[in-house]
Amino acid sequence: MAASTHWLASATAQAVLERGGNAFDAATAAAFVLHVVEPHLNGPGGDLVGIIQRADADEPRVLMGQGPAPAAATIEHYRTEGLDLVPGAGGLAAAVPGAVDAWLLLLRDHGTWELRDVLAYAIGYARDGHPILAGAAATVARVADLFRNHWTTSADLWLPNGVPPRPGEMVFNRAYADVLDSLSTATCTVSDEGPIGRAARIDAARDEWKAGLVAREASTFLATPHRHSAGSHHAGVITPADFAAFDASFEPAITMPFRGYDIAKPGAWSQGPALLQTLAMLDPLNDDSLDPSQERGAHTVLEAQKLALADRDAWFGDAEVPVDALFDADYLDSRRSLINEAASHEFRPGSPSGRAGFAPPLRTSDEFAADVATGEPTVARNGDTRGDTCHLDVIDRWGNIISATPSGGWLQSSPTIPALGFCLGTRLQMTWLTPGYASSLMPGRRPRTTLTPTLVSRNGAPAFAIGTPGGDQQDQWQLLALLRMIVGEYSPQEAIDAPALHTTAMPESFWPRTWTPAGAVVEDRLGDALIAGLERRGHRVTRAGDWSLGRLSAVGRDAASGLLWAAANPRGMQGYATGR
Template sequence: MLSRPELRGTRGAVAATHWLAAAAGMDMLSQGGNAFDAAVAAAFVTQVVEPHLNGPAGDVPILAYDARTARVDVICGQGPMPRAATVDAFRDRGLDAIPGSGLLAACVPGAFGAWMRLLRDHGRMTPAQVLAPAIGYAEKGYPVLPKAAEMIDVLAPLFREEWTESGRAYLRGGRAPAAGTRLDNPDLARTFRLLVEESEAAGGDRERRIDAAVTAFHEGFVAEAIDKFATGTPMLDATGQHNAGLLTGEDMASWRATVERPVVGEYRGHTVHKCGPWSQGPVFLQQLALLEGFELSGMRPGGADHLHTVVECAKLAFADREAWYGDPDHTDVPLEALLGAEYADGRRALVGERAAMELRPGSPHGRVPVMPPVSEPAGAEGPEWMRQLGDGIPAIVRLTQAKGDTCCVSATDSEGNMVVATPSGGWLKSSPVVPGLGFPLGTRGQMANLVPDHPNAVAPGKRPRTTLSPTLVLRDGEPYMAFGTPGGDQQDQWTLNFFLRHVDFRAGAQEAVEAPAFHTDAVPSSFTPHVATPGSVVVEKGCPDEVVEELRRRGHVVRIAPAHSLGKVCATGHTGDGLVFGAASPRGEQAYAVAR
């Protein structure tokens, strides 16, 4: 039995990882906006109400289907590393990896510019309109999520003693806010208001006002504040030392969000669009290419054969991610070969009856794969907040809690437009708040490595290969479904599970969202300290005992996660009969869909 209905409507649908964001998106549709306006407004609300998971200085990949052009575009909001970011710049500091907290891992902020690019190219509203809900919540307050309250509480000593601007923004009387209580962010509200003022002062048409807001962010008062703070204020980070950052105002001024063509794959009559190999997106397509050769529909949904097959294919695809993915503007990624049918046929033959315990990247075109180093789990020394800084994932990392990061926004309207994005970065846990702005910088640079000949090695102006990975699907050439989830490395496993449940096992969207989730941690985490658990399978509590035992018999190292803890898939789309639909996971009790 479903815990929530699959919502349907005639005007539009919005699904997001926070109910206030979904409501803000629907408000834009009610005011005459389209799906793109709705997504932008929803996204800015998440920056206020989910500050532990994303912010204006974070990152976002966006997939947009515009009915006017019948084309899918990728808007890349993954900013590059600063010009001063070289392997030697980190090695000379005695580092063998880029720390996951502090200022050294900061990339050029990409989120604000990417959302403005979406608004400019596809929306019909102004910055003042789409920012109004976010400004309202930042000024008047919003209810603090339990996970955010827990994070602020654990980090309160750090905020009081070291990251004092974070303390000023998120502590009250030196203490963390209680879950559910009202919290405001006057500095963030002021930042958004100033951006709107700069936009309106520019006058002219809508596009001119949007461009003025972007200029104010990347070349004006926001860039000036970031430059002064990042390069001139050494801050405590995961190294245990105080380090200034590498990001400058010049880095910000020289970057703008770009529009790219998506990477495309076919699966059982569906055309699946993903971002390029600067994201982990193609790994979704590699998994589908492998699974095309198995009759999943003949397996028991959630049974041992189903889980074993999907997990073993995931290990192969993610091993290729580790060896071959990187910014294609800076490295030669053999993507065509990796997604080719002949390559998939050869790799599929590696799927056996037993669980593979080692990483097995392929050799497209006979090239020799290069694997980045794998770390050992860190020791539990020092205060709790210091241990948390050592783990780059923006969650309070405890054994009883599933890890996760990121937000998701999906929107569809009756005009045929469809958009999905997974905004992330700029997490409270990972970097101190910039004085006067009300938000921290991102730490996505931690996902690059210091292996000079690796495709994902750090380099000036190069994008680190991110985990962020939305998905947009056409069926019979028509817009069908747009979905994503928080979850770091697991995003393209949890959304794959959703997609397979829908396509191979004929589940409705809400039923597929709520289906029991699973994943493998066999591939090294993209977050510091880049640990892996060979042979692992993580299933939610409630997975049948006989399935768990059979997986263990096949050699899998099975861990039971808390019930309903893996992922928060959000999806919207078209039913094919003139209606739109929305679905959102009940996991975490905060993601909601709205349809009208």
């Protein structure tokens, strides 16, 4: 079974499974296809967080593809450039790309296929073309003036006739196809003793990625000053040495029990533990308080999420994070006690072990507009066009399972590197230019990412993998599905289809990092009575339409029958679940 945010990626994964590949072969092939067919949502210059469990393993593992800040990415340098925030677009926001190396590591250690066979699908769609999504076409249209006036290399790729492509029009990325060909060619290295083994062939491709054309071209191109998100021009600081120094890796997952299940997440360099903390706060409450389709449940979920996300912003990052203290039973009791009948309009991080964490600046969008020049690209502060993310889940006949969230390197992140056909990502915008905290910008440190896939187990065996795009909303939308599946006993597809909501009452992880006190965004299908009840409780409600929030997908195995299942999101009409 496979499910993802694009039908061509799901079809690719299914094709690999039916040709005898395992879940990790299939996920890797699908991920490279996502680079091609969802270029406004992810790219090879971006990052990746996955969580896997082999059929013969007792515990899940995190696939870590989040690159760190370059060696020259110092707070002092950014301040000298006149910045008080890391930009939301442009080369200064680029962390070291981690996604490609992570996928190659997964294929080497847990897959079975040769790299050339895995990459063939993406090479075909890049070289021979694919129909561009309506969302991708709309994104290109919205940044067309930026491309024409400032990022002319992006215009060369995305405005080939001087105008944005129409939805469904065939588009091509032959430069990226050539990059993938170079990785395939690198696997053909022959040693003095004869052909090298499969693992060494994949390592040769990893070396080519980190020390060859990609590292050289990206570093050289971004060294020329170019337009950033606030309208100013800056040169990037990434170098070939930064590419060469990064290695993707596998890490232990953090696990929390909840209602007979074990929920596994990436560490506190992601936002994953915030979901676990939210579940722990909700666990002792009655079932009605956990039902987001009732007013009390929707209110309680929003308030619990606000508390967990405040702790995320105060404490999380690529440093020593007091996770045990944040999960301490007494601390959780104290946090839960803050939830009352009215919506909080405050930002309320806790003080585990009596310590104070980072206090992010709290600016509303109105204050931001008054303080900072508009500049380009405006995609960074428009909910319709802001760079988003992809997701995929795969489970195979043997019981191998993966949930992965690739992101970054959106076509609107920074200028396209002509020789590569893609741009680098902007994950450093999630760091702060205030020294001394886990989320502070620091060379060699990973930015605290929003990427947060989930693996759920029961009685020691994987039950399902789930995840979604959505930035700060990723764990919020997953929480709703988990509560509905585990507590409400919804089917997976029913849980994904059910009306969603989320809070915006925290500093956004993306530039310009504004917040909405007591903000709540809801789908209208929750009903007028529920929405009016939230407003009476003091929530500042924004209606988002009937089918707009969440892009969840999931795969799993039914414990009673042993049958596999998959479910995908209908919103946007592009997610797809497949299997047999």
